[in-house]
Amino acid sequence: MTGLADWLAMGGYAGFVWPAYAIAAAVLGGVALYAWQRHRASGIMLARLQGPAEE
Amino acid sequence: MLTRFANPARFMRASGALLPWLGVVAAVVLAIGLVWSLLLAPPDYQQGQSVRIMFIHVPSAWMALSAYLFIAVASAVALVWRHPLAEIAAQAAAPAGAAFTLVCLATGSLWGRPMWGAWWVWDARLTSVLVLFFLYLGYIALVNAFDDQSRGARAGSLLALVGVVNLPIIKFSVDWWNTLHQPASVLRFGGPSIDASMLIPLLIMALGFMLLFGWVLLLRMRTALNERKIRALRLYGQPAPRGATVAAPLPAASRT
Numbered sequence: 001m002t003g004l005a006d007w008l009a010m011g012g013y014a015g016f017v018w019p020a021y022a023i024a025a026a027v028l029g030g031v032a033l034y035a036w037q038r039h040r041a042s043g044i045m046l047a048r049l050q051g052p053a054e055e
Numbered sequence: 056m057l058t059r060f061a062n063p064a065r066f067m068r069a070s071g072a073l074l075p076w077l078g079v080v081a082a083v084v085l086a087i088g089l090v091w092s093l094l095l096a097p098p099d100y101q102q103g104q105s106v107r108i109m110f111i112h113v114p115s116a117w118m119a120l121s122a123y124l125f126i127a128v129a130s131a132v133a134l135v136w137r138h139p140l141a142e143i144a145a146q147a148a149a150p151a152g153a154a155f156t157l158v159c160l161a162t163g164s165l166w167g168r169p170m171w172g173a174w175w176v177w178d179a180r181l182t183s184v185l186v187l188f189f190l191y192l193g194y195i196a197l198v199n200a201f202d203d204q205s206r207g208a209r210a211g212s213l214l215a216l217v218g219v220v221n222l223p224i225i226k227f228s229v230d231w232w233n234t235l236h237q238p239a240s241v242l243r244f245g246g247p248s249i250d251a252s253m254l255i256p257l258l259i260m261a262l263g264f265m266l267l268f269g270w271v272l273l274l275r276m277r278t279a280l281n282e283r284k285i286r287a288l289r290l291y292g293q294p295a296p297r298g299a300t301v302a303a304p305l306p307a308a309s310r311t
Contacts (some may be wrong), residue, residue, distance in 0.1 A: 016105055017107050017168050020162040021111060024115065027157055046281045046284055
């Protein structure tokens with residue numbers, strides 16, 4: 001258990017290391033998720049307009 | 056290769072087949088990179104555990120520059136050869152590039168505070184990267200500022216090309232001016248000066264970021280092509296003519 005606590009403490013830099021990784025995950029994950037969701041929505045809309053023929 | 060994928064229909068087929076694989080590989084590489092960066096890599100003898108910020112800061116900086124270079128090259132191709140996918144590629148890359156730049160700035164700030172004692176300093180490296188971030192935002196705003204999409208794309212392409220001058224300034228800012236920022240330790244003459252135990256996770260994270268960028272790029276390009284088709288279908292009840300890069304001219308009936 002101390003191993004985990006030590007790791008989370010990051011040698012006293014926890015307040016800098018974890019926010020850095022959290023910001024990266026939020027910003028890059030957000031861009032990726034938004035791109036994925038819009039891609040999906042545009043595919044569904046196009047299929048609805050075109051009928052069942054393409055993709 | 057450029058001309059082979061000039062046909063949007065062929066691009067849609069190829070990218071559709073590639074997309075799921077790219078997503079899975081990106082996720083796996085990023086997972087390996089994260090475990091290596093946060094668990095396996097040793098702490099630095101001077102900077103302690105804070106050095107782990109490097110594993111996202113440096114790759115995001117590389118991607119911030121690479122994505123801008125990609126936009127500039129695609130813009131040049133769009134202006135010179137009118138390649139139908141070049142403008143779409145440039146515009147699709149911009150938000151991801153801006154995101155990498157933002158991550159680079161934020162993580163740099165979080166690293167600078169414990170190491171330099173300052174969240175931010177107005178030195179050449181930091182300021183030129185901030186300018187890069189505003190170039191991204193300016194490009195995105197300019198492209199969307201025109202009612203006529205082709206004019207927005209043209210203006211954006213020109214801005215992207217002018218902004219290229221910032222890239223060497225960023226890269227060599229640490230050599231040309233006095234700065235708190237450390238000089239390059241990977242991409243330098245004489246080979247990397249960083250130990251393999253840190254270089255390997257750094258390169259894995261860089262590869263992961265690159266794959267993520269590719270995945271987002273393909274998603275956004277496909278979305279743009281889909282939305283173009285949707286607009287055409289709504290206007291005319293049929294897809295735009297082959298090779299049309301913008302909305303086709305108004306139907307004869309609506310002209311005055």
